[in-house]
Each structure stands twice: as C-alpha cells, then as structure tokens.
Amino acid sequence: MNEKRKLRPVLQLQNVAKKYGDDQALAAVSLDVYPGEILSVIGPNGAGKTTLLQIAAGYMTADEGRVFLYDKDRTNQLNVLNRHVAVVFGGSRGFYRNSSVLSNLVFFATLMGIPQKERKSRIEKVLGDTALLEHADKKVSALSMGLLQRLHIARGLLKETPVLLLDEPTNGVDAKTAVAIRQLIKKIALGGRAIILTSHQLHEVSDLADRIQLLYQGHFSFEGSVAELAEASGLKRIDRPATLEESYLALIDQLGG
Numbered sequence: 136m137n138e139k140r141k142l143r144p145v146l147q148l149q150n151v152a153k154k155y156g157d158d159q160a161l162a163a164v165s166l167d168v169y170p171g172e173i174l175s176v177i178g179p180n181g182a183g184k185t186t187l188l189q190i191a192a193g194y195m196t197a198d199e200g201r202v203f204l205y206d207k208d209r210t211n212q213l214n215v216l217n218r219h220v221a222v223v224f225g226g227s228r229g230f231y232r233n234s235s236v237l238s239n240l241v242f243f244a245t246l247m248g249i250p251q252k253e254r255k256s257r258i259e260k261v262l263g264d265t266a267l268l269e270h271a272d273k274k275v276s277a278l279s280m281g282l283l284q285r286l287h288i289a290r291g292l293l294k295e296t297p298v299l300l301l302d303e304p305t306n307g308v309d310a311k312t313a314v315a316i317r318q319l320i321k322k323i324a325l326g327g328r329a330i331i332l333t334s335h336q337l338h339e340v341s342d343l344a345d346r347i348q349l350l351y352q353g354h355f356s357f358e359g360s361v362a363e364l365a366e367a368s369g370l371k372r373i374d375r376p377a378t379l380e381e382s383y384l385a386l387i388d389q390l391g392g
C-alpha cells in the first residue's frame with residue numbers, strides 16, 4: 136500500500152453522478168485523496184474530469200452521491216468545500232489584465248476573506264513558492280503563458296487549503312516551464328497538500344502521480360499505479376516497460392474508444 140494512504144483521506148467522493156440535460160457526464164464515481172498524495176484523473180476529452188473537479192471544489196452540486204471532507208459529509212455545504220478545496224483551471228482568462236500580478240493577488244486575497252494582517256505575508260509566500268517575486272509588478276497582460284500558469288497556481292495556493300485541484304497545469308507552456316511547474320507541484324505535495332491533477336500529458340502524469348484513476352464516459356474504469364495500469368492494459372513489450380501513454384491507449388482501445 137502507498138504509505139500516504141495509511142493516513143485519513145482529506146476528500147472523498149462517493150457515487151457522485153451528474154447530468155447536463157440528457158448527457159450523463161458522471162455516473163456513480165468514487166474517489167479519495169490523502170494528505171501529500173498526487174492523484175491523477177486521466178481520460179479522453181469529455182470523460183467528465185472538469186465536472187468532477189467542479190463538484191469536488193464546491194462549484195456545483197452533484198445530482199447524486201456524497202462529498203466528504205475529513206469524514207464529514209459536506210455534500211450540500213458548497214461554501215465549506217470551497218474553503219477547503221482550491222481549484223486551478225489555468226488558461227488566459229480570470230485575472231485583471233491591466234493590473235499587476237501583485238494587485239491581482241491582493242484583490243483575490245481580499246475576495247477570499249484572508250484577514251488583512253495575513254494578506255501581505257501570504258502573498259509574499261505564494262509569490263516566492265511560484266518563483267513570481269521578480270514579476271510581481273508586471274501587468275498580467277504582459278505575462279508569458281508560463282508565468283500566467285504560475286500566477287494561477289499562486290492564486291490557488293493563497294487560501295492554504297488542504298486540497299488543491301489542478302486542471303491541466305502545464306497546458307500551453309514550453310518544456311522548460313513545464314518542468315519547473317512539475318517541480319513546484321511535487322513541492323506542494325511534499326508540503327502535505329492532497330492534489331488531484333488532470334492532464335492529457337501522460338508523461339507528466341507518469342512523473343507526478345502516486346495513483347491514477349482512469350475516467351471513461353463518466354465512469355472510473357481503472358484505479359492504480361502506472362505499473363498496474365500497464366498490467367491492466369495487457370500490453371507486453373519485450374524491449375522496455377510500456378510507457379503510460381502506450382498502456383493508456385491500449386486500455387482505451389479495449390474500452391471501445
């Protein structure tokens with residue numbers, strides 16, 4: 136057993152289902168994540184990953200199922216989920232583009248209700264953790280994609296939540312920046328936060344994830360380590376171990392997609 140899983144789970148989803156009209160985005164999915172653990176949810180476009188993150192973060196309610204924080208049922212307490220679970224969606228929107236990095240963080244810290252006496256130190260800490268200190272005075276509109284992704288993560292860290300959800304954290308960034316962001320994610324997990332990561336970059340998942348759950352058409356079709364996924368895929372290579380991408384593609388193929 137993974138050592139981290141001997142602790143108490145921070146966040147648990149039990150049999151969560153969600154429909155958009157007639158479209159069953161999630162059907163009875165369950166997961167749990169532990170302090171310091173990086174759980175990666177992978178799956179094809181439209182599998183339901185973002186929907187799952189939104190429910191876990193209290194951005195929307197599930198139609199069915201329960202959401203627990205430290206064993207307490209918080210299914211209908213979206214504000215409690217929101218206080219304990221930060222979500223980082225990334226992308227080019229979501230900040231005041233004509234304001235500086237620092238002003239944006241001050242604004243969001245205020246919005247999050249971080250007490251004024253703590254704001255400065257928290258902002259300095261997240262700027263340091265995300266290597267943004269030297270860019271604090273830059274306008275958001277002047278940031279490269281890599282710096283913008285780091286700003287998204289910095290905002291996600293501000294609330295100091297025990298759970299951090301990362302949706303495609305290296306989407307659109309260059310290789311060097313992606314490596315730096317992955318190092319940062321490892322550091323965050325080492326600090327004790329539970330992380331749920333979604334990514335289509337399977338080499339990244341391979342590098343980061345303690346455990347993988349494969350979401351396919353709203354169902355979890357696999358849970359385990361990279362090696363276990365290779366085993367489940369039945370893919371055999373004689374020259375070297377199969378990469379996660381190879382095993383994933385073989386498994387998806389068997390699932391029909």
Ligand SMILES: Nc1ncnc2c1ncn2[C@@H]1O[C@H](COP(=O)(O)OP(=O)(O)OP(=O)(O)O)[C@@H](O)[C@H]1O
Nearest residue numbers: 155158159160178179180181182183184185186187
């Ligand atoms: N707001 C919405 N209204 C209607 N349907 C939606 C909405 N959001 C998602 N869906 C549908 O729900 C399903 C799951 O979508 P979701 O975005 O959760 O998948 P995903 O795994 O995150 O996909 P991707 O990898 O492309 O980001 C898809 O069929 C999608 O079209």
